[in-house]
Amino acid sequence: MVGAPLLSLAGVEKVWPNGTAALRGVDLTLHAGRVHGLLGANGAGKSTLIKVLAGAIPASGGTIHWRGESVHWTSPRAARAAGVATIYQHIPLVPTLSVVENMLLERAGGWRADRAGRARAAEVAGLLGNPFDLDALVGDLPIGTRQMVAIAQGLMADPALLIMDEPTASLAEHERERVYAVVRLLAAQGHAVLFVSHFLDEILSLTDEVTVLRDGRAVLHAQTATLDEAAIAEAIAGRSVQALERRSRARPLGAIVPTALSVPRRTPGPRVTEQDGRETLGPGVRRGTAGVTIPPEGRYDLTPSDPPALELRDLASPGKLAPTSLTVQSGEIVGIAGMLGSGRSELLHAIFRADPAARGAVLLHGKPIGRTPEEAVAAGIALVPEDRATQGFIAGMSVAENIALPRTGLFQSPEREREAALAAIERLAIKVQGPDAPVGELSGGNAQKVVIAKWLTPDTRLLLLDEPTAGIDIGARTDILRLIRGLADDGLPVLLVSSEFEELIGICDRILVMRDGLVIAEVDPETTDEAALIQRASGNFPSTGMAA
Amino acid sequence: MMQTTDWRAGLGLRKAGIYYALLILLALLAGIAHSRGLPAYLSAQNLGNIAYQASLVGIMGVAMTVMLITGAFDLSVASVAALAAAVLVGLAPSIGFPLAALAAIVTAISVGLFNGAVVQFVGINAFIVTLGTLTAVRGLVLVLTDGRSLMVEQPEVLQQMLAFESTRVPLFWPLLALAVALFAWAAFRHRILIGLAGLVVAGLALLAGRDFAVAAPVVYLALFTALVWAVLRFTVVGRRIYAVGGNAEAARLSGVNVHAYKLGAFILSSAAAGFAGVLFGCRLGAINPTALQGAELTVIASAILGGTSLFGGAGSVLKTVAGALLLFTLTNGFNVLDLGASYQGLIEGVVVIAAAAIYTVGGDRRRKEAAR
Numbered sequence: 001m002v003g004a005p006l007l008s009l010a011g012v013e014k015v016w017p018n019g020t021a022a023l024r025g026v027d028l029t030l031h032a033g034r035v036h037g038l039l040g041a042n043g044a045g046k047s048t049l050i051k052v053l054a055g056a057i058p059a060s061g062g063t064i065h066w067r068g069e070s071v072h073w074t075s076p077r078a079a080r081a082a083g084v085a086t087i088y089q090h091i092p093l094v095p096t097l098s099v100v101e102n103m104l105l106e107r108a109g110g111w112r113a114d115r116a117g118r119a120r121a122a123e124v125a126g127l128l129g130n131p132f133d134l135d136a137l138v139g140d141l142p143i144g145t146r147q148m149v150a151i152a153q154g155l156m157a158d159p160a161l162l163i164m165d166e167p168t169a170s171l172a173e174h175e176r177e178r179v180y181a182v183v184r185l186l187a188a189q190g191h192a193v194l195f196v197s198h199f200l201d202e203i204l205s206l207t208d209e210v211t212v213l214r215d216g217r218a219v220l221h222a223q224t225a226t227l228d229e230a231a232i233a234e235a236i237a238g239r240s241v242q243a244l245e246r247r248s249r250a251r252p253l254g255a256i257v258p259t260a261l262s263v264p265r266r267t268p269g270p271r272v273t274e275q276d277g278r279e280t281l282g283p284g285v286r287r288g289t290a291g292v293t294i295p296p297e298g299r300y301d302l303t304p305s306d307p308p309a310l311e312l313r314d315l316a317s318p319g320k321l322a323p324t325s326l327t328v329q330s331g332e333i334v335g336i337a338g339m340l341g342s343g344r345s346e347l348l349h350a351i352f353r354a355d356p357a358a359r360g361a362v363l364l365h366g367k368p369i370g371r372t373p374e375e376a377v378a379a380g381i382a383l384v385p386e387d388r389a390t391q392g393f394i395a396g397m398s399v400a401e402n403i404a405l406p407r408t409g410l411f412q413s414p415e416r417e418r419e420a421a422l423a424a425i426e427r428l429a430i431k432v433q434g435p436d437a438p439v440g441e442l443s444g445g446n447a448q449k450v451v452i453a454k455w456l457t458p459d460t461r462l463l464l465l466d467e468p469t470a471g472i473d474i475g476a477r478t479d480i481l482r483l484i485r486g487l488a489d490d491g492l493p494v495l496l497v498s499s500e501f502e503e504l505i506g507i508c509d510r511i512l513v514m515r516d517g518l519v520i521a522e523v524d525p526e527t528t529d530e531a532a533l534i535q536r537a538s539g540n541f542p543s544t545g546m547a548a
Numbered sequence: 549m550m551q552t553t554d555w556r557a558g559l560g561l562r563k564a565g566i567y568y569a570l571l572i573l574l575a576l577l578a579g580i581a582h583s584r585g586l587p588a589y590l591s592a593q594n595l596g597n598i599a600y601q602a603s604l605v606g607i608m609g610v611a612m613t614v615m616l617i618t619g620a621f622d623l624s625v626a627s628v629a630a631l632a633a634a635v636l637v638g639l640a641p642s643i644g645f646p647l648a649a650l651a652a653i654v655t656a657i658s659v660g661l662f663n664g665a666v667v668q669f670v671g672i673n674a675f676i677v678t679l680g681t682l683t684a685v686r687g688l689v690l691v692l693t694d695g696r697s698l699m700v701e702q703p704e705v706l707q708q709m710l711a712f713e714s715t716r717v718p719l720f721w722p723l724l725a726l727a728v729a730l731f732a733w734a735a736f737r738h739r740i741l742i743g744l745a746g747l748v749v750a751g752l753a754l755l756a757g758r759d760f761a762v763a764a765p766v767v768y769l770a771l772f773t774a775l776v777w778a779v780l781r782f783t784v785v786g787r788r789i790y791a792v793g794g795n796a797e798a799a800r801l802s803g804v805n806v807h808a809y810k811l812g813a814f815i816l817s818s819a820a821a822g823f824a825g826v827l828f829g830c831r832l833g834a835i836n837p838t839a840l841q842g843a844e845l846t847v848i849a850s851a852i853l854g855g856t857s858l859f860g861g862a863g864s865v866l867k868t869v870a871g872a873l874l875l876f877t878l879t880n881g882f883n884v885l886d887l888g889a890s891y892q893g894l895i896e897g898v899v900v901i902a903a904a905a906i907y908t909v910g911g912d913r914r915r916k917e918a919a920r
Contacts, residue, residue, distance in 0.1 A: 354801060377803025385801050392801070394794035396861050405791055405802040411782055454802065 004068055005029045006160060006192045007053075007084075012062035014048050014216075022048040024216040025062065030161060035183055035193045037203040037224065040213035041236055041445075041473035046196055049213065050165050053194070054086035055079030067160075080106070085154035086163040089471075093149060095139030099132050103153045124155045128182055142341065144175030151182060161192045168202065169471045172339040172499060173534050180206055198473060200229045212236055233474050307366030309493035310462055312351065315360035320346040322518040323360065328462075333484065333494040335508030335525070337501055337537050343517035344497045345386050348464045351495070352376050352383040364462055377406055380461030384451055384468050386497075388444070392451035395440025399425070399432055402439050403453050424453035429479055445476030452480065456487075463487065463494045469503060481507055501533040513537050565906060566854055566870045573874060577881040586885065592756035594884065596766070602876035603765035604629070604824040605843060606869050609850040610773050611820035613868040614780070616851055618813040619793035619860025623678040624663060625821040626843035627685035632656045632825030633835040634689050637698045645708040649826045656822025657815055659685060664814030668807050682844065690837045697836040706833045713830035716761040723753035723760070765827050769869070772820070776865050789813070793860025849896070850875060853903045874899070 007030040014023040023045050030036050040046045051057045052064075055073030064071055066082055073079040076086075093102050103121045104114060121134060131148040132141060138149060147167055154162055164183070168176040183193055183206060197203050203210060203224070210227060212220035212235040220235040308327040316323040321343050328334050338344040350358035353369060353376040362369045362376075369379050376383075385391035393402050400421035404412070421435035428449040432442055439450050448468065455463065465484065469477040485507050488494050498504050504511050505525045513521040513536045521536055574590065581589035588594075608625045615622050632652035639648035663681055667674045700706050730746030733739065753760070780786035791799040792809045800806045829835050853871030856863030875896060882892045 352801070372805070373800055374803050374805050383801055385798075390795070391797045394791050394798050394861070396794050397791065401787060401791075404787070405799070405804070407784060408803075409784055412784055412787055 003031060005065075006032045006067060008065045009053075010063045010065075012049070012052060012059045012064065014045075014052060014057070015060045022216055023052070023059070026213065026216070026218050027221075028211055028218065030192045030194060032160065032192050033187055033190045034208040035187045035195055035206055037207035037210040038194055038196045038213065039198070039200075039203060039210065039232060039236055041475055044213040044236075044473075045216040046213055047165070048216075050086060050088075050163055050194075050196065053079070053084060053163055055084070056086075080157060080159070083157075083160035084163065085157065085159035085161070087150050087154045087165065087167060089165040089167075089169060093138045093146060093153070096137070098135050098137055099141075099149050099152075100134040102138050102149060103134075103156055105153070106156065120156060121152070124152045127155065127185070128152055129178075131178065144171050144178070147171060147175070147179065148182075151179070155186075159191070161194065162186060163194045163196075165196045166198065166471065167195075168197065168199065172341075173501075173537075174339060176202065198471065200232050200474070203232065204229065236474055307363065309365060310351075310495075311361075311363040311366075313361040313363070315347075315350050315358060315362060317346055317350050317355050317358040320355070320517055321350055321358070322516075324519055326512070326519065328493045328495060330493050331488050331491045332510075333488045333496055333508045335504035335511040336495060336497045336514055337504055337511050337533050338497075338514035339537055342514040342537065344514050345466050346517065347514070348383060348466050348495060348497060351462075352381055352464055354383070378408070380459050381464065382406075382455035382460045382462065383464045384448075384455065384466060386466040386470070388448050388451050393439045393447055396438055398436045399430070399439055399442075399450055400435035402450050405454055406457070421453075424450075424456060427456075428453055428483065445472040448472055449476065449480065452483070460492065463492055465494065466497045467499060468496070469498065469500060477503075501530045501537075505530060505533070566867050566874065566903070569853075569903070570870050570874045570877065573877055573881070577877070577885065580881075580885055580887075584885070589881075589884065590755070592760045594880070595752075595756070596760070596762040598873060598876050598880045599766045599769075600763045601880060602869075602872045603763075603769040604827055604840075605846050605850060605876070606769045606872040607765075607772055607820050607824045607827075608817075608843070608847045609854075609868045609872050610769075610776050610865045611817040612847050613851045613854065613856050613863045613865045614776060614789060615813045615817045616856045616858060617780075617789055617793045617860060617863045618810055619796065620667065620674040620810060620813060621678060621858075622660075622663065622814065622817045623675065623844050623848075624659065624681040624685055625817060625824075625847055626840045627682045627689070628656045628659050628818050628821040629825035629828060629843070630689050630835070630837070630840045631659070631685050631692075632822040633829035633839060634692050634698065634837070636826050636829040637700055637833070637835045638692060640700050640705050640709065641702050645705055645712070649712075652826050652829070653819060653822040656818045656825065660814045660816075660818025660821075661811075663818070664811040667814070668810055686837075686841070693835065693837045695837055697834055699834040709830040709833055713764060713827055715764045717764055717767050718759075718761045719767075720753055720756065720758045720760045723749055723756075727753065768823075768827070773865055773869050780865065790861055793862075795861070846872075846875060849900045852900055855903075855907050871903075 007028075009026055009028040011025040011027065012023055013021070013025055015021045026045070026049060028036075028038075028049075038046055038049070048057070052059045055076045055078050058072070058074060064073075066084075071082065073082065073084075079086075094105070097105075100118055100121045103124070104117045107114065107117050118134070125132065125134060128148060128151065132145050132152075138146060141149065151162075151164075151167070167179050171179065180202065183195060187193055187208075195203070195207055204227070207224045210220065210222055210224050210232065211218050212232060214236065220232070309330040309332075310328040312324055312326050314323040314325055315321065324347065326334075336344045336347065346355065349355045350360075351362055352373055353362070353371055354373045356371075364379050364381065367379070369376055369381065389395070394405070397405075398421075400414075400417045403421050403424055404417040407417075418435050424430065425432060425435065430442075430446050430449045430453070432446060439447050442450065452465075452468065463484075468480055468484070472480070481503060484494060484496065488509075496504065496508060505528065508525050511523050511525055511528070511533065512519045513523060513533065515537060523533065523536070578589040581587070608629065612622060612625065632655060635655050636645075636648045636652040639651055643651070659681060663674070663677055666672055666677045700709065727746045727750035730742055730749060734743030734746060780789060788799065788804050789809060791802070791804060792806050796806050825840075828840060850872035851863065851868045852858070853874055854864060854867030854869075856868060878896055878899065879892060881887065882889055
C-alpha cells in the first residue's frame, strides 16, 4: 500500500533491569487502513512490544516514528493523546459500573452525567452495531460482549491506531466473527489495526500484513496473501511443526448405544514422540506410559468394556445441564464441541463433583463417585479447568508445590515432590528455571503445562480437560495435544472440551456436540469437518435427535 | 548451589527484616539504658518479662496468622478471650478450675464456629461478621459480669489457677538442647540459616545464665508456635492452608475441602483466643468486663509486622511471634526507660506502617524484576 507509514519502529530494544532482553531490535511499519497481524510464541516479546507501543514502558533502544515524527511516549496517556488505543487481553473494565461509564472512564471533566460523552458513546456503539445496552452493568455481560465494550472504550477517542492483544482468545466462534467484522470495518474507515493472535486461521483471513516475533526479533515480515499456515507456524516455532495428523482408525460409534467394534488398535508406545525428531524425554521417563496406571479393564482398544471406564446416569444441574447419560471407554478421547455457555464446562464440573447443585450418578469403572471434589479426586478424577489463572494454579506457590497439590497424606515430602516436578518439567518441556520457581512467573503455555502435570500421577483414572490449549502458542499446543493422545493410547479415558474444533477433529475418537446444556449430537471426527461442527454447535444445523 | 542462593535470600531485608528490627531495637534500648546508668536492659529477667507480656498476644497472633493465610480475618479474638476469661472466673468457684477452663475454651470455639459458619455458608465478608461478634461478644461479657469485676475467692481454686499461669519454668537446659538440635539439623541438611538460629538460641541461653526461668505462658506460646509452624512447614495440611488462601478455586478443583480449611481456621483462632483468655483469667483470678479491649488490633499488627499478607496465601508464624515481641519490647522499653508513655502509641503505629511499606515495596520490586 502506498502512503507514508503511520507508525514505524526501527531497531526497538527492551532490556529489563535484570538483564533479560525482551526485544532485540524490532522493525515494524503500520499503515492507515490496514490490518497488521502480530504473532509469536509465548515469551517471544509480543506483550513487551505492545506495552512499548502503548507507552506503558519505555524502550531501551531504537526509534519510534509516529506520523513521520520521532516520539518518546513516557506514559500511556501520551500514547493515547497521540492516537494509539490499546485493548489488552485481560479486559480491564470496572464490573460494577455501567457500559457507558466504563466507556467514559478516561474522560476528564467534572460531572458524572456527561451528555456529550454519552452521545459519543452511543455513536461508537452504533459503529459497532449496538452489541450492548449502554446502561447494562458490565459485570452482568457475557465475556464476548465485554470484549466489545473494551473495543468501544478504545474507540472513544477515535484513535488512528488500535492495538488488539488477542481479542478473540476467550471468545466462542460466533463471538469472534463479531470481532472480525469490527476489525474489517475499522480498517475500511481508515484506522490502522495491530492484531495480535495465536490463531493462524484468523490471521490469514483477517490481516493484510504479518509480522512474526521470535526471541525478541521480527523474523518474518510479509503480505498475508503470500503466506500460508505452515509458513507462519514455521516462523513462529523456528522449526518445522508438523500438524497433528490424525491416523485413520476405526472407532465405535454411538457411545450412548455402544456397538462392539473390536478393531486391533495401535500398540501403545512412544509413536508420537519421535515424529518431529525432538527428544524431550529424560532418562527413565517414557512419554505416554510413565505414571499412568492402566485400569485392569483397559485393553487399549476401544472395545466397550463392562463396566465402562466412565458412565454418567442422568447427570444434571438445574439451569446449566440437562440430564445427560453417556459412557466413555478406557483409552478413548471424547471431544465436547460447543459454544461458550453451551454447558460444556458445566458438564465437566458436574462430573468432577465441583457443582454442588448437580444431581445424578457418576460411575468410574462401575463404582459410584461421592458428591464432593475431594471424593472425585480420591477416586482418580482429574480436572484441568478452563481458566488456569483463577482456577488452575496458585501463582505464589512453586512449580513443585503446585504439582503436589492433589497429594494427600500427612507429611509433605520435599525430595519426592522436587523429583516429580523435575520429571514433569522434562516430560512436558516446561520452560522454567527449576521446580522452585513460582508458577505466577511462567508464561501461559508453561503454566498450563504445570496445571496438567499436577494430574499426571498413577492415581489418575479419568482426565477432564477444559480448553487445555486456550491462549497457548502453537509449539506448546502441539506438545499438550500429543501428551493427551499418548495418555489415551495408554488406556486413560479423556473428556476434552475445546473451542478449537480443528483440535477436536484432530485427536478425538468421537465428538459430542452441546448446545444449551444439552448433548444434541454425536459425530464421527473422520466424517466431519470444522465447518460442519461449528454449524451444529451454533445451531444452524438441524438437530439429529440424538439428544441425551 | 541451590542452598547458597537460598540462605542469602533468607537473610535479606524482606525475609528476615523483622528479626533484624527486633535485634536493633533491643540493642538501642540497651544502649539507652546503659547511657542513663539504669540497670542492664538485656537482663534475663527483663527479656523473660517481655516474652511474658507478649505471650497472650503471641498465642492469638499465631492463630491469626493461620487465619490470614487462608485469606480470612478475625476481629473478634480479644472479645472472645475476655468472654473465655469471664466464663472461667464465673464458673471456677462452682465446678473447679479444670472444668471451668474447658467450658471457657468450648465457649470460645462455639463463637469461632458461628463466625466461620456465617462467613462460609451465608457468604458474608469475614471483616463484617467478626466486627459484629467483636461488639456482640463484648456485650455478652458485660451481661455475664453484670458490668462489674468478677473474682475467684476460694483460695484452693485460686491456687490452681495461679499455678497454671505463674509457675516459672527453668529454661537453661531446654534452650541448650534446642540449640544442639538446631546445630545437628543444620549440619545434617547443610542449612546455614538454621545454624544461625541455633547460634542465637545458644547465645541467649548462655547470656541468661543457668538460673534462667520464664513464666508458663511463654512456654505455652513456644510450644503452640512450634506446633503450628511444623504443621504449616511439613504437612500436607499446611500446604493446603497456603493453597486455600493463595487461590481458593484452584485448591477446590485440586480436591481440597476449602470449606473445612476455612472453618478450621476460625475454630483455631477462637480456640487460641479462648486459651489466651483462660491464661488472662488465671493471671489475676479476676476479670473486669473491659479486659483486653483493643488487643485484637495488637494481634493483627503483630501478624502484619511479621509480613503476613492480608490477601492470603503468605505468612509465617515465627515472624508473627517476632512481631509481637517487637511491639511489646517497644512498650516495655518505654516503661522501663521512662521515655514518655505518650509517644508510645504514635511510635507503634509508625512502626507497623513502616514495616508494611517495606514488605510491599520489596514485593513490588521482586514482582517487577520477575515480570517480562
